Amino acid sequence: MTKEELFKTFHNIGLVPVVKIDDASKAEKLAKAMIDGGIPCAEVTFRTEAAEEAIKRMSKAYPEMLIGAGTVINPQLAEKAVMAGAKFIVSPGFNPETVEWCLHHNVPVVPGVATPSEIEKGLSYGLNVLKFFPSEASGGVPMLKDLSGPFSQVKFMTTGGININNLPDYAKASNVLAIGGSWMVKADLIANDQWDEITRLCKEAVIKLQGLSLAHIGLNTPSEKDALDVASQFEKLGMTVNNGNSSVFMNKEIEIMKKMYFGKNGHIGFKCYDVERTAYFFEKQGFTVNKDTVTYDAKGNMKFCYFNEEIGGFAFHIVKG
Numbered sequence: 001m002t003k004e005e006l007f008k009t010f011h012n013i014g015l016v017p018v019v020k021i022d023d024a025s026k027a028e029k030l031a032k033a034m035i036d037g038g039i040p041c042a043e044v045t046f047r048t049e050a051a052e053e054a055i056k057r058m059s060k061a062y063p064e065m066l067i068g069a070g071t072v073i074n075p076q077l078a079e080k081a082v083m084a085g086a087k088f089i090v091s092p093g094f095n096p097e098t099v100e101w102c103l104h105h106n107v108p109v110v111p112g113v114a115t116p117s118e119i120e121k122g123l124s125y126g127l128n129v130l131k132f133f134p135s136e137a138s139g140g141v142p143m144l145k146d147l148s149g150p151f152s153q154v155k156f157m158t159t160g161g162i163n164i165n166n167l168p169d170y171a172k173a174s175n176v177l178a179i180g181g182s183w184m185v186k187a188d189l190i191a192n193d194q195w196d197e198i199t200r201l202c203k204e205a206v207i208k209l210q211g212l213s214l215a216h217i218g219l220n221t222p223s224e225k226d227a228l229d230v231a232s233q234f235e236k237l238g239m240t241v242n243n244g245n246s247s248v249f250m251n252k253e254i255e256i257m258k259k260m261y262f263g264k265n266g267h268i269g270f271k272c273y274d275v276e277r278t279a280y281f282f283e284k285q286g287f288t289v290n291k292d293t294v295t296y297d298a299k300g301n302m303k304f305c306y307f308n309e310e311i312g313g314f315a316f317h318i319v320k321g
Contacts (some may be wrong), residue, residue: 003108006088007129009066010041010157010178012280014171017202018070018159018182019044021190022171024053031058031065033195034185037202038284043090043180045070045079051256052084058160059085070255075101082107090157094118099125110157119151129155129177136161141169148175164201164208171209171273178210210278215269215319218247218255227256262306263315276302278318293317 001009010016017034019042021027027050034042040062044055046069059067068088069081075097078089088108091098095111102109105124112133113119123129132144135158139146144156158170159180170179184201221227227248231241236248242249248256261267272278279289279302286309293306306317 001087006066006153007106007177010129011155011274012277013039013041013066014178014274014277015184015202015205015296016041016043016068016157016159016180017185018180019185019190020047020182020187021050021054022048022187023191024050024318025055026190026193027054027057028061029193029195030054030185030198031062031067031191033198034202035062035065037184037199037207038206039184039202039283040064041066041068042085042185043070046081047071052080055081055084055086059087072098073099078102078107078109079105085133090131092131094121096125096180099127116147116150119147119154123151123154128130128153129157131159131180132156132158134160135170136166137204140166141173144170144173144175148173164205167205167208168211171211181205192205206281210281211271211272211273211321212278212318213271213321215271216249216253216255217314218257218261218263218267220257220260220263220266223258224258227258230256261315262317263310264313265315267306267315268311270316270318273321275305275318275320279305282307282318287311307321 017039044051055067055069066087067085068090069086070090072078072081072089072091078098089102090110092112094113099109099111110129110131112131113122155175155177157178157180158176162170162179162181163183184205185198189198202296221230231248231250235241239250246258284299287307290306290308295304297303304319306315
């Protein structure tokens with residue numbers, strides 16, 4: 001997997017659980033619990049003696065899983081992690097020796113930064129993906145927004161003080177590549193073999209990350225006359241008619257098509273934080289993107305798509321909300 005492919009996968013998964021594990025014999029069960037929860041990715045931190053062996057066990061049992069090493073503070077730890085099977089290196093700060101070792105050995109590295117000067121240092125090494133740490137203590141989402149102006153080319157993995165409650169704030173930030181945190185894989189949950197709870201917390205985080213909400217419901221009619229007839233019925237209920245070229249909107253919640261469009265009965269539109277990420281999430285649930293319907297914004301980011309399948313006779317699409 002190339003560095004570009006790795007970072008694209010980071011973006012699509014969107015979450016990088018930060019794992020502190022004291023007993024390497026639990027590594028395989030932990031990996032399975034996370035995969036079952038929809039997060040085939042982990043940053044195993046070198047804060048314990050078990051980290052190296054845990055990376056080996058997880059990488060061997062689940063080679064499809066993105067296993068990396070965190071709290072890598074020197075080149076020696078980086079080498080040890082890579083030899084154990086780590087596919088990427090994360091450090092809390094910017095250690096030039098560690099970065100240089102990783103670059104020399106073609107290992108993706110995400111060093112920690114918290115200031116503009118540190119970001120500039122990262123750019124001088126050719127790095128445009130950096131770890132914003134500690135996120136909340138360093139200004140959180142407002143700081144990330146300020147950094148997006150002078151450093152529009154930089155994407156951040158954010159870690160530190162993030163939990164299920166403020167997760168959506170980071171998920172909405174345009175310069176956040178992926179979000180790290182330990183709340184899904186707390187050390188006590190691992191120690192007490194609470195695998196079902198870890199799976200539940202992972203699933204909860206994955207859903208929260210998408211920011212799914214109803215945009216509107218679309219109804220199919222065979223002609224403009226039929227659409228306006230249906231609209232008149234909704235108008236009696238106090239809804240406002242907004243007549244467009246291809247459809248009639250009732251307020252913003254109901255779209256009446258002027259022809260038979262996608263879906264046996266019509267369609268359902270969902271808003272989400274990141275269309276590409278949510279498309280990836282839906283594909284993991286067995287749905288497939290209708291590639292003919294995909295649209296992009298001026299920066300090349302996916303902003304809309306339909307799926308090929310129907311639910312209850314309704315097609316459905318997602319749009320950035």
